[in-house]
Amino acid sequence: MNLDRMRHSFEELAKFTDKGEGINRLAYTEMERNARLYMIEQLELAGLMVRTDYAGNVIARREGTAPDLPVVATGSHIDSVYAAGEFDGTAGVLVALEIMRSLQDEEISTEHPLEVIIFACEESSRFGASTLGSKAMTGRLDPAYTRSLTDKNGVTLMQAFEENGLDLEEVHLAKRFRDEIKAFVELHVEQGPVLEKQGVAVGIVSAIAAPIRFHVHVEGTADHSGTTPMDYRRDALLGAAEIALSVERAAIEELAHGTVGTVGVFAIQPGAMNVVPGLAEMDVDIRGTSLASRERVVKALEQALEDVKKARGLDIWMEEISSETPVEMDPAIVADLQAVCEQQNIKWITMPSGAGHDAMNMASLCPTSMIFVPSKNGLSHNPAEYTSLEGLMEGAEVLRAFLLKQAQVVNE
Numbered sequence: 001m002n003l004d005r006m007r008h009s010f011e012e013l014a015k016f017t018d019k020g021e022g023i024n025r026l027a028y029t030e031m032e033r034n035a036r037l038y039m040i041e042q043l044e045l046a047g048l049m050v051r052t053d054y055a056g057n058v059i060a061r062r063e064g065t066a067p068d069l070p071v072v073a074t075g076s077h078i079d080s081v082y083a084a085g086e087f088d089g090t091a092g093v094l095v096a097l098e099i100m101r102s103l104q105d106e107e108i109s110t111e112h113p114l115e116v117i118i119f120a121c122e123e124s125s126r127f128g129a130s131t132l133g134s135k136a137m138t139g140r141l142d143p144a145y146t147r148s149l150t151d152k153n154g155v156t157l158m159q160a161f162e163e164n165g166l167d168l169e170e171v172h173l174a175k176r177f178r179d180e181i182k183a184f185v186e187l188h189v190e191q192g193p194v195l196e197k198q199g200v201a202v203g204i205v206s207a208i209a210a211p212i213r214f215h216v217h218v219e220g221t222a223d224h225s226g227t228t229p230m231d232y233r234r235d236a237l238l239g240a241a242e243i244a245l246s247v248e249r250a251a252i253e254e255l256a257h258g259t260v261g262t263v264g265v266f267a268i269q270p271g272a273m274n275v276v277p278g279l280a281e282m283d284v285d286i287r288g289t290s291l292a293s294r295e296r297v298v299k300a301l302e303q304a305l306e307d308v309k310k311a312r313g314l315d316i317w318m319e320e321i322s323s324e325t326p327v328e329m330d331p332a333i334v335a336d337l338q339a340v341c342e343q344q345n346i347k348w349i350t351m352p353s354g355a356g357h358d359a360m361n362m363a364s365l366c367p368t369s370m371i372f373v374p375s376k377n378g379l380s381h382n383p384a385e386y387t388s389l390e391g392l393m394e395g396a397e398v399l400r401a402f403l404l405k406q407a408q409v410v411n412e
């Protein structure tokens with residue numbers, strides 16, 4: 001593989017960005033479409049046959065000597081959040097491209113076909129819905145739901161599809177079938193600090209965490225801050241604060257299971273220096289790869305609600321906003337990736353993914369896992385997001401060796 005060639009591709013792809021800080025390449029925009037066309041061109045130059053499916057996913061195939069065998073696939077996404085960095089998604093796509101180029105250079109043939117997939121609309125930034133391309137590919141897209149989606153300018157997903165020469169009414173045709181794909185592995189930047197902190201080159205993902213989210217509503221009495229004695233108050237903020245701290249405590253209890261709890265939204269009313277807060281509202285996100293562990297944190301949250309309600313005489317209720325199920329990666333694929341790391345003498349750990357990825361949908365279709373590479377300072381969804389290309393190359397070596405092992409080289 002060629003580091004300079006890969007660096008050049010990063011520089012070229014980064015040019016496809018709308019105005020604003022960092023990378024702005026939102027799903028199904030003209031800019032993202034142009035980036036996709038650039039990638040299609042590059043994949044074709046690397047000798048792959050490229051098609052775009054009914055959801056806008058790019059599927060590039062490198063034919064095998066036994067074309068009827070199921071494909072061994074890799075891929076990621078090139079759409080971004082607002083003010084994104086250069087590596088989220090892009091890393092997995094450009095590593096895949098570099099692997100394909102290297103196979104062409106070395107004239108390596110495989111028995112199974114290989115595939116590079118560029119998933120459409122992985123990020124939720126434009127339509128409030130994530131991993132639409134991989135959901136479509138795995139038959140997990142709800143038609144009624146997709147018809148309801150609009151962006152902040154009022155453009156519907158249906159219109160965005162049309163602008164890309166796609167028809168939302170046909171998106172179900174993007175579904176693929178179980179025997180088509182032998183294995184899928186996505187390389188992605190970690191987006192967290194663990195690999196860097198531990199000085200490890202590669203994370204092999206064992207499971208993808210999923211969140212359960214709640215809206216908590218705490219109602220007390222807004223009173224004059226000067227005239228209301230401390231023992232006559234019903235301070236909504238203080239009750240909510242106790243609940244937030246209980247989420248932290250419960251999640252820390254589950255540290256060994258990797259479950260995390262976050263109060264990321266917290267608003268009080270009326271929000272004046274001279275008024276005891278009468279209303280506090282917060283959104284709680286609890287996620288992990290173990291449902292049982294996640295459930296214990298939820299139970300602790302419910303208990304805190306009861307306790308605070310009683311102790312402070314507040315009116316408190318909560319509603320579930322969403323609940324998704326954690327996804328296990330395929331143990332055989334995980335073991336295979338570990339074996340490859342050992343062979344290549346690359347330092348690795350097995351770890352969960354705290355963020356969602358296209359791989360979590362693909363896992364319903366075929367044996368799936370992910371390779372993580374270090375993110376500098378754990379940063380992502382930020383223009384300062386950075387992964388060194390040397391670090392990326394180590395992940396690329398693992399992915400290449402894995403793909404070749406699974407697809408079986410015929411002429412080495």
Ligand SMILES: [Zn+2]
Pocket residue numbers: 077088089122188
């Ligand atoms: Zn991503």
